Amino acid sequence: MPVQTRGEVVSVRRAGAYSVLTVTAPGVPELTRPGHFAALAIGDLETSSLLLRRAFSINGVQSRGIYGGTIDLVIADVGQGTHWLLQRRRGDAVDIVAPLGRPFALPREPVSCTLVGGGYGSAPLFMLAEQLRERGCRVDVVLGASTEQRLFGVLEAKRSATTVTITTEDGSAGERGRVTDHLDVVMERAGAEVVYACGPMGMLAAVSEIAASRGAYSQCAVEESMACGIGVCMSCVLPVMGDDGVTRMVRSCVEGPVFRGERVRWDEIGTIPPDTLGAPSHVGGH
């Protein structure tokens, strides 16, 4: 059950190409599970011309301390809304709705888990790693980005994982290449039965395929653009197959953002697959 609350900025600090916003959110830390996200309003309600909330996966929570409950969000300065958020200073107000979405499912048994993050998609993986370790799971982490500046959480990963593999496309840190070039080897070495992943769609598609080929279970958190974050606007949909084998356009904000990798029709995101429930029967679509 999400909470809508007026948070107060505690800090904004740089982390490579990104920034970490820490903001008070009373009542939110206790409810947050790894994979949950927060939706933040941009600007003042009466005057802002930016109407849509921005969604960020929750990187960490502190339920006690001098500020009461706070949450950490990793933000890339990519547009007007994120830019406004990163201009906030200590004490500024930000309207928050959180925690939102369906979090990562945790294994009942202490199985070996491999966590894969692309860019700042790694944000929710460290809370997850901690909880998996508490359950006795082995945790291996693979982090990748285009370049070193766009990696997030390398130190945090080293604190919580048995092994950490870093990849960059330009070779500026770790192995040259992509996370998926190394995933098979990491999973083999760790005897991984579950893969958790968060990052760009292309990466998630490749991770799902590798997991499936190894007979492993995959949990992928998608980054789909959202307007409301609470399930009423129907803009963040993607084609996902249900238990009944029927593909539906489902909302990534409430049915997701975490999906079983083999259920998402990755190659057909951005389309309505012809066998989708209620797909248009004629050329040209709805």
Place this chain on the structure above:
Amino acid sequence: MTRAVVRYDTGGDRPAPNVDMTASLSTFEMPSPILTASGCAASGRELDQFFDITRLGAIVTKSIMLEPRSGRATPRIAETPSGMLNSIGLQGPGVHAFIEHDLAWLHERGARVIVSIAGGATQEFEDIAKILRLQEGIDAIEVNISCPNVADRGQVFACRADSAAGVVASVRRSSDPSIPVFAKLSPDVTDLATIAMACERAGADGLTLINTTLGVVIDTDTMRPALAGVTGGLSGPAIRPIAVRCIWQVREVLPDIPILGVGGVRSGRDALELILAGASAVSVGTTVFRDPAAPMRIHDELAVALADRGFSRLADAVSYAHRDPDGEVEVDEDPEVPEWL
């Protein structure tokens, strides 16, 4: 159930204003003039996490069609100055699943409900109306003849008086006579008054004004349209003056028809503007995406705004901007109606 705290104090330390906020849309009476807008509240369940939806005038459901419908491909939204463009394409589960899951839940929850219906042909509207006629817990029907996100957009029913009237007459005939039927109209027409009058003559008990207005956003990085469906409906505060204009124009020619006002309302002050233009009640749409608790905040702000202007009853403010300089409400006694109507 935990709910969000109400963060926006509307009256400072002042006591709650003593204003009669009872509203009516034809025979449908409501304790509040604030409703949700079709397509901006799903079927109420999600918003019930943020405020008690039984306090609303009513939930106006997302438009339901006869069969399940996938809607359009993504991207479906683009943010615009003080607004957004959407191209959802009437995604929905179909009327039978709607009755089983959504309407049943709303009924059990005790919410007042206006069911919005949409169709590709007059027959589809009629079929849905006949199915809904057998259901309990529906307070009114809103006939969405103006969704711009359909493939034959140029031909939406609300673009022509005769096609609009045809659907309205069919739904009116097929629905429970004790339940009001409202027609939701498009602002994208040359002469809205003529279409509104045609709907009234066809039996509409009221009008919902307005649906979104058509727009296109081009992504200047990809240099292609931002939406997969190319065109989309513009909503949000950017279109509020258009909504006020449409309500005004229709009120001038139809002095008595109930109007449900919709378009860019984000505060009690904005709701008051639509009411002064002629709306008996107001739907809050896009603002819910930004502030899920907005409807009840706007209800409270509206009560304060009415009290500040000396109104003790909401009903007295309806169409108040149309009064003549002496304070009497101006009524056009004999609007010119084309002969073929």
